[in-house]
Amino acid sequence: xxxxxxxxxxxxxxxxxxxxxxxxxxxxxxxxxxxxxxxxxxxxxxxxxxxxxxxxxxxxxxxxxxxxxxxxxxxxxxxxxxxxxxxxxxxxxxxxxxxxxxxxxxxxxxxxxxxxxxxxxxxxxxxxxxxxxxxxxxxxxxxxxxxxxxxxxxxxxxxxxxxxxxxxxxxxxxxxxxxxxxxxxxxxxxxxxxxxxxxxxxxxxxxxxxxxxxxxxxxxxxxxxxxxxxxxxxxxxxxxxxxxxxxxxxxxxxxxxxxxxxxxxxxxxxxxxxxxxxxxxxxxxxxxxxxxxxxxxxxxxxxxxxxxxxxxxxxxxxxxxxxxxxxxxxxxxxxxxxxxxxxxxxxxxxxx
Ligand SMILES: Nc1ncnc2c1ncn2[C@@H]1O[C@H](COP(=O)(O)OP(=O)(O)OP(=O)(O)O)[C@@H](O)[C@H]1O
Numbered sequence: 001x002x003x004x005x006x007x008x009x010x011x012x013x014x015x016x017x018x019x020x021x022x023x024x025x026x027x028x029x030x031x032x033x034x035x036x037x038x039x040x041x042x043x044x045x046x047x048x049x050x051x052x053x054x055x056x057x058x059x060x061x062x063x064x065x066x067x068x069x070x071x072x073x074x075x076x077x078x079x080x081x082x083x084x085x086x087x088x089x090x091x092x093x094x095x096x097x098x099x100x101x102x103x104x105x106x107x108x109x110x111x112x113x114x115x116x117x118x119x120x121x122x123x124x125x126x127x128x129x130x131x132x133x134x135x136x137x138x139x140x141x142x143x144x145x146x147x148x149x150x151x152x153x154x155x156x157x158x159x160x161x162x163x164x165x166x167x168x169x170x171x172x173x174x175x176x177x178x179x180x181x182x183x184x185x186x187x188x189x190x191x192x193x194x195x196x197x198x199x200x201x202x203x204x205x206x207x208x209x210x211x212x213x214x215x216x217x218x219x220x221x222x223x224x225x226x227x228x229x230x231x232x233x234x235x236x237x238x239x240x241x242x243x244x245x246x247x248x249x250x251x252x253x254x255x256x257x258x259x260x261x262x263x264x265x266x267x268x269x270x271x272x273x274x275x276x277x278x279x280x281x282x283x284x285x286x287x288x289x290x291x292x293x294x295x296x297x298x299x300x301x302x303x304x305x306x307x308x309x310x311x312x313x314x315x316x317x318x319x320x321x322x323x324x325x326x327x328x329x330x331x332x333x334x335x336x337x338x339x340x341x342x343x344x345x346x347x348x349x350x351x352x
Pocket of ligand 1: 039042043044062063064065066067068069070071
């Protein structure tokens with residue numbers, strides 16, 4: 001079947017084609033409304049709102065302990081929220097999972113010994129009401145060549161693609177991936193994302209968490225940054241970079257003092273490494289003019305902030321325990337205000 005046809009079948013316009021016993025289509029694949037989860041005194045997720053329309057690929061970013069895995073577990077119905085509402089395709093997550101509409105690849109999970117890749121995928125597919133044909137699953141996951149190999153004898157990257165195939169076997173419309181490429185080498189990561197894009201091109205919805213910001217930038221239509229269990233930013237990568245990250249202005253101090261740089265127009269943070277100063281600016285034109293007036297333009301460079309810069313501006317380093325008390329919801333204006341916060345000096349090490 002052609003991709004376009006399959007995508008059309010999965011559209012809200014064609015509810016009858018969704019498979020035996022599936023609940024009627026809803027426009028949203030994912031709906032989380034004011035969802036919170038506490039573990040004793042730790043508030044891991046704190047009033048999270050997230051709507052994902054069908055067909056979108058969304059990356060969930062956040063520092064260690066930000067609440068990503070907890071959010072994904074609640075979304076999949078594996079963990080009950082302390083409060084709030086979780087719906088997948090307009091129904092309870094357990095129902096969507098039972099109907100095969102959701103596939104997941106979580107952080108844990110060991111391969112079953114002594115079965116081949118094809119046998120495993122066939123077995124998993126047989127447990128769903130309307131599975132994807134095994135050959136199609138193997139092709140999407142890039143496992144044609146490995147179909148006859150034992151799953152417990154594969155490399156880490158190959159095993160990860162098998163886990164992806166297992167998540168695909170029920171022909172889900174939504175796939176949830178928790179740090180899917182951790183510990184994979186560059187080639188294995190590339191192969192994995194190619195497989196994921198083949199799946200997404202069929203009109204499916206993808207939600208993945210990652211610490212590799214470049215992967216999010218390259219593979220997601222939309223990025224949701226979580227900080228202390230809340231949404232700190234939500235939008236296309238370019239928009240987040242532009243509105244949150246601002247620009248980076250770097251120049252050689254040439255022996256001049258760095259005092260006062262933080263007070264220049266537009267400057268929101270200052271880093272000095274040896275003789276090189278790096279300023280983050282929300283108005284690079286004004287910053288450069290002011291530097292020119294100081295005569296500080298040796299080896300001047302102006303560049304848009306990377307997603308990593310924006311991410312660092314948005315998230316708080318976990319130097320202390322995660323929040324144990326409710327904090328005010330972060331609005332768009334609050335997000336903008338946070339741009340003014342200096343980058344914590346240790347922040348670069350805190351993200352991979
Ligand atoms: N089962 C648990 N019991 C107690 N606290 C937990 C439990 N699971 C998670 N937490 C705490 O909840 C917070 C959020 O954890 P979570 O695993 O959701 O974060 P994460 O963003 O997925 O982190 P990472 O990037 O390190 O995987 C952390 O402070 C963590 O220590």
